[in-house]
Amino acid sequence: MASLSLRNIYKVYPNGFNAVKDFNLEIEDKEFIIFVGPSGCGKSTTLRMIAGLEEISKGELYIDDKLVNDVEPKDRDIAMVFQSYALYPHMSIYDNMAFGLKLRKMPKDEIDRRVREAARILDIEHLLDRKPKLLSGGQRQRVAMGRAIVREPKVFLMDEPLSNLDAKLRVQMRIEISKLHQRLQSTIIYVTHDQTEAMTLGTRIVVMKDGVIQQVDSPQNLYDRPDNLFVAGFIGSPQMNFIDATVVKEGGELFLEYGEHHRVILPPEKAAKLTDYIGKEVTFGIRPEDVFAADKYEAAHEHNTVEASVRVFEMLGAEVFLYLTVDGFDVTCCEHPSTKAKPGDIMNISFDVNKIHVFDKETQMTITN
Numbered sequence: 001m002a003s004l005s006l007r008n009i010y011k012v013y014p015n016g017f018n019a020v021k022d023f024n025l026e027i028e029d030k031e032f033i034i035f036v037g038p039s040g041c042g043k044s045t046t047l048r049m050i051a052g053l054e055e056i057s058k059g060e061l062y063i064d065d066k067l068v069n070d071v072e073p074k075d076r077d078i079a080m081v082f083q084s085y086a087l088y089p090h091m092s093i094y095d096n097m098a099f100g101l102k103l104r105k106m107p108k109d110e111i112d113r114r115v116r117e118a119a120r121i122l123d124i125e126h127l128l129d130r131k132p133k134l135l136s137g138g139q140r141q142r143v144a145m146g147r148a149i150v151r152e153p154k155v156f157l158m159d160e161p162l163s164n165l166d167a168k169l170r171v172q173m174r175i176e177i178s179k180l181h182q183r184l185q186s187t188i189i190y191v192t193h194d195q196t197e198a199m200t201l202g203t204r205i206v207v208m209k210d211g212v213i214q215q216v217d218s219p220q221n222l223y224d225r226p227d228n229l230f231v232a233g234f235i236g237s238p239q240m241n242f243i244d245a246t247v248v249k250e251g252g253e254l255f256l257e258y259g260e261h262h263r264v265i266l267p268p269e270k271a272a273k274l275t276d277y278i279g280k281e282v283t284f285g286i287r288p289e290d291v292f293a294a295d296k297y298e299a300a301h302e303h304n305t306v307e308a309s310v311r312v313f314e315m316l317g318a319e320v321f322l323y324l325t326v327d328g329f330d331v332t333c334c335e336h337p338s339t340k341a342k343p344g345d346i347m348n349i350s351f352d353v354n355k356i357h358v359f360d361k362e363t364q365m366t367i368t369n
Contacts, residue, residue, distance in 0.1 A: 034202035259327025294348035
């Protein structure tokens with residue numbers, strides 16, 4: 001397999017639009033790297049530059065320490081799986097998977113070995129004689145992956161390969177791709193806008209916005225210690241709650257004041273990082289699972305209790321999302337299905353102060369992480 005190095009990569013189109021800006025990333029051999037971000041953030045453009053399908057405007061791309069900026073796509077030893085399966089409808093599944101190898105004049109017995117081995121790995125051996133129109137979406141996506149696997153490339157590039165599948169199939173295919181990575185021990189770069197895919201598949205995630213890397217980290221670190229407001233809001237579903245507050249110090253104690261004089265008293269280690277912000281506005285964030293019905297929360301934190309109005313009740317089986325209003329701020333709370341709360345109710349909620357994130361109001365960068 002291969003390592004990759006992207007150094008100061010830019011993509012500027014003829015009309016002056018800068019799609020990717022100063023992209024720097026070191027990808028280790030056998031890593032599963034995810035590019036994630038909203039539509040138009042530059043993740044697919046970056047993938048296409050790695051593939052050689054887009055010209056790099058500025059910067060250097062290395063595959064295994066070899067500069068490949070001017071190397072043709074066919075000579076980069078990579079294989080790409082697209083959102084559309086791009087299968088030849090008149091060919092059998094076997095011929096679809098073998099086609100690229102035949103173009104390379106590979107011996108027939110080697111082609112047969114590779115196709116059947118890939119089909120076995122993907123559990124599509126029984127489909128090799130069929131035409132694509134007879135296959136389900138999940139089976140077609142397996143074939144598209146099989147066509148990439150038979151190449152035995154240094155790097156697999158996957159551009160939103162599951163976005164055309166229904167929810168159940170997406171879950172199944174996520175598991176299959178994860179198994180595939182473990183089995184092939186390959187380097188995979190995977191583009192998605194679905195943060196659930198990103199969190200479940202990647203060894204590291206690259207979060208992008210407007211062509212710029214916001215943070216590169218493990219899924220758990222992105223979730224627990226986001227670098228800025230954008231990452232905090234993008235990673236996690238439902239997204240983190242954000243409330244504007246003022247940092248206040250009174251009687252030697254530091255707290256966040258928000259809304260109609262509500263207060264959140266912070267633990268000492270978080271408070272110590274906010275001493276330069278006394279009297280200033282900040283944004284604090286709290287994830288829905290760290291917001292509790294006050295009657296379930298220990299009395300020691302009752303000074304962080306606030307009254308909330310229930311607007312929407314959303315049952316998801318194993319959990320319930322309550323969409324609340326607190327002094328004009330929208331707050332989402334994750335509750336047990338046994339909750340008696342219903343739309344229109346008034347309830348008391350508390351925040352787990354140890355899980356609060358505080359961000360600079362102007363720069364949107366983290367203060368407490």
